[in-house]
Amino acid sequence: MKNFDILIVGGGLAGLSAALNAPPRLKVAVISKVHPLRSHSVAAQGGINAALGNNPDGKDDSWKKHAYDTVKGSDFLADQDAVNLMCKSAIPALYEMDGLGAPFSRFTDGCIAQRPFGGAGYPRTCYAADRTGMVLLHTLYEQCIRKNVHFHDEWLVTNLVVHEGRCQGVVAYDLASGKIMPLKAKAVIFATGGYGRVYLRSTNAFINLGSGIGMAYKAGIPLKDMEFVQFHPTSLYGKNILITEGARGEGGYLYNNKGRRFMEDYAPSAMELAPRDIVARAIQTEIDKGNGIDDRFVHLDLRHLGREKLLKRLPGIRDICLLFAGIDLIDSPIPIEPAQHYSMGGIDVDATCASSVEGFYAAGECACISVHGANRLGGNSLLDAVVFGKIAGRTAGEYVEGAAEDNRFDRVIVQHAAEWNTKVETLMAKDGGENIYKLLFELKDVMSEKTGIFRSKKNLEEALQAISTLRERYQNAYIFGSCRRYCQEFVTLVEFDSMLDIAEVIVLGAINREETRGSHFRLDFDKRNDDDWLKHTLVTPSEKGPVIGYKDVTLGEYEPVERKY
Amino acid sequence: MDIQFKILRYDPIKDEAPHFRNYTSRPDPKDSILEAIKQIRDEQDPSLSFRYSCREAVCGSCAMVINGAITLACRTTVESLKIGRIVIEPLPNLEIQKDLIVDMDPFYLSMKTIQPYLLPSEEPPETGHRIIERKMENIDQYINCIWCGSCYAACPVASRDHRYLGPAALAKLYRFIKDPRDGRPSTHWKIVDNEKGLWGCDTVFRCNEVCPKEVRPADGIEGLRREIIAHKAKKLLKKKS
Ligand SMILES: Cc1cc2nc3c(=O)[nH]c(=O)nc-3n(C[C@H](O)[C@H](O)[C@H](O)COP(=O)(O)OP(=O)(O)OC[C@H]3O[C@@H](n4cnc5c(N)ncnc54)[C@H](O)[C@@H]3O)c2cc1C
Ligand code: FES
Numbered sequence: 001m002k003n004f005d006i007l008i009v010g011g012g013l014a015g016l017s018a019a020l021n022a023p024p025r026l027k028v029a030v031i032s033k034v035h036p037l038r039s040h041s042v043a044a045q046g047g048i049n050a051a052l053g054n055n056p057d058g059k060d061d062s063w064k065k066h067a068y069d070t071v072k073g074s075d076f077l078a079d080q081d082a083v084n085l086m087c088k089s090a091i092p093a094l095y096e097m098d099g100l101g102a103p104f105s106r107f108t109d110g111c112i113a114q115r116p117f118g119g120a121g122y123p124r125t126c127y128a129a130d131r132t133g134m135v136l137l138h139t140l141y142e143q144c145i146r147k148n149v150h151f152h153d154e155w156l157v158t159n160l161v162v163h164e165g166r167c168q169g170v171v172a173y174d175l176a177s178g179k180i181m182p183l184k185a186k187a188v189i190f191a192t193g194g195y196g197r198v199y200l201r202s203t204n205a206f207i208n209l210g211s212g213i214g215m216a217y218k219a220g221i222p223l224k225d226m227e228f229v230q231f232h233p234t235s236l237y238g239k240n241i242l243i244t245e246g247a248r249g250e251g252g253y254l255y256n257n258k259g260r261r262f263m264e265d266y267a268p269s270a271m272e273l274a275p276r277d278i279v280a281r282a283i284q285t286e287i288d289k290g291n292g293i294d295d296r297f298v299h300l301d302l303r304h305l306g307r308e309k310l311l312k313r314l315p316g317i318r319d320i321c322l323l324f325a326g327i328d329l330i331d332s333p334i335p336i337e338p339a340q341h342y343s344m345g346g347i348d349v350d351a352t353c354a355s356s357v358e359g360f361y362a363a364g365e366c367a368c369i370s371v372h373g374a375n376r377l378g379g380n381s382l383l384d385a386v387v388f389g390k391i392a393g394r395t396a397g398e399y400v401e402g403a404a405e406d407n408r409f410d411r412v413i414v415q416h417a418a419e420w421n422t423k424v425e426t427l428m429a430k431d432g433g434e435n436i437y438k439l440l441f442e443l444k445d446v447m448s449e450k451t452g453i454f455r456s457k458k459n460l461e462e463a464l465q466a467i468s469t470l471r472e473r474y475q476n477a478y479i480f481g482s483c484r485r486y487c488q489e490f491v492t493l494v495e496f497d498s499m500l501d502i503a504e505v506i507v508l509g510a511i512n513r514e515e516t517r518g519s520h521f522r523l524d525f526d527k528r529n530d531d532d533w534l535k536h537t538l539v540t541p542s543e544k545g546p547v548i549g550y551k552d553v554t555l556g557e558y559e560p561v562e563r564k565y
Numbered sequence: 566m567d568i569q570f571k572i573l574r575y576d577p578i579k580d581e582a583p584h585f586r587n588y589t590s591r592p593d594p595k596d597s598i599l600e601a602i603k604q605i606r607d608e609q610d611p612s613l614s615f616r617y618s619c620r621e622a623v624c625g626s627c628a629m630v631i632n633g634a635i636t637l638a639c640r641t642t643v644e645s646l647k648i649g650r651i652v653i654e655p656l657p658n659l660e661i662q663k664d665l666i667v668d669m670d671p672f673y674l675s676m677k678t679i680q681p682y683l684l685p686s687e688e689p690p691e692t693g694h695r696i697i698e699r700k701m702e703n704i705d706q707y708i709n710c711i712w713c714g715s716c717y718a719a720c721p722v723a724s725r726d727h728r729y730l731g732p733a734a735l736a737k738l739y740r741f742i743k744d745p746r747d748g749r750p751s752t753h754w755k756i757v758d759n760e761k762g763l764w765g766c767d768t769v770f771r772c773n774e775v776c777p778k779e780v781r782p783a784d785g786i787e788g789l790r791r792e793i794i795a796h797k798a799k800k801l802l803k804k805k806s
Contacts, residue, residue: 035669037712038618038626052693099689101682101746103701103708110695128708134623135708142682176662205619206603238595241621320621323640324597437607481612483576486663489611 001410003184004029005400006393007170009157009212010191011036013133013382014364016140017389018189019149023397029150031157031172031183033207033491036141040193040205041385044133045316046246047115047125048386049379050090054107055114058122063087065121070380071558073119073275074373075518075528077225077536080556082351082369086380089387094126097386102139104128105313115249115313117378119275119565123249125379130244130316133382155181157212158420158494160188160219160360161413167359169413171420173494178484180424182417184410186403187359187396190216190347191389194365195502199340199452200444203235203242212366214498216347217505221355222540224368224551225345226502227509228519230376231453232341233279237297239324240339243317245378247302248272250313254283255299255333256291262298270565277375277519278565280338284453287337299333338453342381344372344519345509348538348551353392359399363392370536373553374518424479424490433478436492443470443496443503451507456523460511467503474500505546509537512548530560566649567591570605572613573654575661583661585652586610594644599627601643602653615665622777625711628718629665630654635715635775656718672714675730679738679756686748700745707740707785709778716772716782728761732772735763736785742792754793763789 004027008015011032022028032039051061066087071078098104098112105113105127116123128135144151154175161168169184195210196202217223233254234243248254254272256262266282267274274282283298292298302310307330310318314329321327321334346368353361353369364385371384450463474496479489515529516522536551567589575583588609592601599617606613616626620639627638632652643651659667716732717723723731738757741747757763763786772782 034616034618034624034626035673035712038616038624040619042624042711043619043621095689095691095693098693099685099746101741101744103704103744106696106698106701108698110697112693131623131709134711138708139683145677146680146682146684205624207618316623323622323642324595435607435611437611441607480610483579483612483663485576485578486614486666487612488606488614 001182001184001414005185006187006189006396007031007183007185008189008191009170010039010193010364010366011151011153012039012041012191012193012364013137013140013385014389014392015189015191016137016144017386018191018363018393018396019144020140020147021390021393023401024147026397026400029152031152031155033154033156035153036151037137039137040208041133041137041382043205043242044382045130045242045244046117046249047127047132047379048094048136048382049117049120049124049377050094050126050383051087051122051124052091052094052112052114052126054111055123058114058124061122061124063091066090066124068558069120070371070377071373072563073375073377075375075563076534076558076560077373077517077553078371079351079369079554080558081554082371084556085351086371086384086387090383093383093386097136097139100139100143102128102135115246116273117249118245118273118279119377125246125249127246129312130246130314136382136386156491156494157215159416160215161416162219162357162360163409163412165358167357168409171413171417173420173490175486175491178487180417180420182413184413186400187361189353189392189396190362190366191364191392192366194343195499196340196343198444198447198499198503198506200448201235201240202340203232203240204340209492209495209499210343210366210502211495211498213346214501216355216360216362217501217541218498219357220541221357221360222348222538223345223505224348224536224538225370225374225509226505226539227513227537228344228374229340229451229506230276230342230344230519231280231338233276233283233338234300234336235339236320236325237335237337241320241324242341243300243320243334243336245276247300247314247317250302250309251305252300252302255301256286257293258291262286262291267565274565275375275377276341280453281521283336283338293335297335297337300336301333302329303331303333340448342376344368344370344374344376352395353388354395359403361392361396363388374520424484427477427479427490427493428482428484430478433476434473435480436477436489436496439470439474439477440492440496443467443499447503451510454521454523455510457511460507463507464504464511467500467507471500505539508539508546508548513537534560568643569650570602571650571652572602572665574613574664576663577661592643594642596643597639598631598641598643598651598653599638602638614663623711625713628656628713628715630656635719637713637777640777656714658718658720658724659714669714671727672717672731672733675717675734676712676737678730679734680749680753681734681737681741683741683744683747684749685746689746694746696745704740704743706780707736710737710780711778713777715775715777719771719775721769721771722765722767726761726765729765730757730762732782732786735766735789736780736782739785739788742789751796754796757789758793763793
């Protein structure tokens with residue numbers, strides 16, 4: 001059995017940041033179901049926040065102002081100590097990325113350029129044109145090569161092994177060989193990203209099925225605030241490819257079918273640059289009221305920004321529009337609609353990325369610390385992934401250095417792997433049953449239809465029912481192909497099991513939370529209710545099913561006030 | 566409209582030789598080829614294997630051969646092919662692992678050989694570098710590389726000689742050399758100042774043609790050649806004086 005000090009699952013920004021910061025003398029490896037550069041982080045466009053104060057309009061920005069914007073954006077559900085830590089660390093983290101080779105865009109004086117983003121009082125989003133995630137991910141991967149980090153690409157982790165309250169390792173499926181392997185590790189860090197593709201209309205990569213979150217849950221670790229699902233206001237109509245918030249940051253306008261900048265009615269002072277929950281709701285409301293174009297979408301208009309600026313600042317977006325919609329944004333408005341975008345909730349960890357299970361850590365989008373509370377600000381999640389990835393690498397390192405070698409439970413890991421082997425064989429031996437891709441489609445459809453931007457008890461309960469039916473049908477799933485190598489059906493089968501749990505926990509949290517906060521909007525409880533609900537939801541698995549509990553929010557300097565933009 | 570898809574299938578462990586399988590499907594004309602083959606997989610043949618992730622041409626997973634041309638499946642729409650019959654094959658010049666999935670290791674290895682990372686000669690300034698935007702613009706095109714392997718697969722030299730580093734790796738090296746923050750010593754030339762590096766290129770520019778991100782790797786190779794000649798001339802002059 002392979003044996004590691006630290007196993008990092010996930011080769012996105014959070015995973016690579018952890019790998020670069022784990023103590024070099026330890027035996028560390030990164031496992032990823034796709035080559036690290038194919039991770040979803042590569043698709044991030046708009047930028048990463050840090051109060052550098054480089055923008056002439058933002059000279060007196062500070063990390064404290066960044067923290068306040070983040071807490072207010074979160075609808076006061078974020079833990080303020082963790083937010084302070086993130087915003088303070090942002091400044092050195094950005095300079096570090098610059099020193100490692102990230103090619104940020106520059107202002108004329110040569111310092112890192114910054115643009116305005118939604119919900120931020122200052123222009124503090126640093127960027128590399130509209131391919132910020134790509135340059136950050138490539139930079140970290142390049143540095144991992146330099147540091148000789150060990151990678152196991154195209155290995156899918158199938159489950160997390162926890163025994164006697166301690167993390168023992170994982171089981172993984174190696175796509176290239178088709179083998180199932182027990183992997184022992186003193187510490188495991190999950191950096192497995194978001195679950196966007198639990199929804200049909202999502203800006204996320206096709207591979208973002210989110211299984212890491214479900215695997216942690218299955219191993220007994222609580223999930224936190226899962227009802228908070230971010231819908232991005234501006235995805236390309238039909239394809240749901242993201243049109244970065246940077247487009248509005250650069251000065252883009254939103255128009256309805258009457259040619260009106262309708263944000264005036266929803267956020268008269270911030271207008272298009274209100275936080276995402278507010279803009280997404282406004283767009284959906286306009287469409288539902290019949291003010292959409294063809295009743296389906298609204299327009300994001302960038303034409304007034306001029307050709308030169310558009311070519312320089314948003315070349316990738318222009319390319320996307322040309323390619324996927326046949327539209328040139330230089331002379332046409334872009335049809336847009338909201339779509340699922342980000343998972344605020346996730347694996348319950350603290351600000352050191354530690355979970356309730358000894359030796360298990362999580363960072364990045366799969367984790368919930370929480371720094372985003374009920375609504376994340378644009379540009380804060382790349383930051384979250386870089387900063388907390390690093391912290392996870394260091395915390396796990398400290399833990400491992402103090403942990404003794406322990407062989408008592410090796411057989412448990414081996415036994416888990418053996419069970420998976422039997423499972424694959426059984427699945428392959430079946431010659432009929434449910435097609436996993438069809439089940440996946442149905443789950444997404446239900447989630448998009450019933451648990452989207454506007455929620456009600458009735459819809460949520462219907463979703464819960466549908467999930468339970470799908471769970472029954474899943475028992476009957478089978479593998480159509482006869483080859484164990486690169487068996488993507490098997491990958492989807494494994495991940496789908498986790499997705500059922502994720503969907504269920506999202507819906508349970510949403511039914512339970514009888515208020516409206518940030519991204520969670522209840523038609524039947526349309527006000528925020530701090531007296532009863534200024535608390536985190538925690539869902540823990542049990543023999544009898546999910547158990548809902550709560551945890552206090554760590555408040556601080558910033559008293560909850562009504563959010564006005 | 567019904568479209569005929571002819572897709573190459575191969576499992577080197579079980580099949581004697583690669584073979585085509587035909588599928589009939591009715592994709593939306595605006596669908597990408599990636600969406601179209603995903604639909605075939607989801608609805609007709611879940612055993613069909615191919616790589617994908619972002620579906621928006623930034624992750625580099627889905628390079629393949631579509632009607633004879635190397636391209637990203639997610640970047641090519643059904644209607645752009647203007648034909649009712651679509652033939653899909655894996656990238657050439659790399660061993661097939663299964664169906665449309667090829668072994669990318671030779672490509673990754675060549676990327677690693679050139680030390681594809683910033684190698685500063687001194688500690689970075691604590692409050693970040695000051696860099697003139699124009700200097701960054703010099704390397705802009707090379708930063709676009711998504712490691713999809715299209716150029717490597719298309720390169721006639723790489724297909725002939727597997728020791729040749731290939732276009733992407735050489736262009737990547739140029740990206741770092743031209744980065745004002747980089748300070749690699751001139752000994753790094755050794756890696757590429759030979760036939761498996763810089764001087765291997767036949768300048769047929771297939772790489773420029775197939776690159777889905779307009780990197781134009783051959784520009785980088787040419788740039789490297791210029792740099793190395795200048796470097797050698799300088800050294801010679803120094804010796805003389
Ligand atoms: C289109 C788009 C644009 C965005 N733009 C911005 C932006 O401009 N600014 C910003 O701050 N944020 C942005 N975000 C959000 C941000 O990109 C993500 O939150 C962030 O990149 C997540 O990083 P991560 O490392 O946590 O996860 P990911 O990058 O998703 O990586 C997850 C990794 O886990 C691996 N993995 C998952 N499950 C398994 C398993 N079971 N076994 C093995 N490996 C597994 C995957 O292979 C992958 O390597 C954007 C998001 C989207 C969808
Ligand atoms: S799927 Fe990412 S490049 Fe095609």
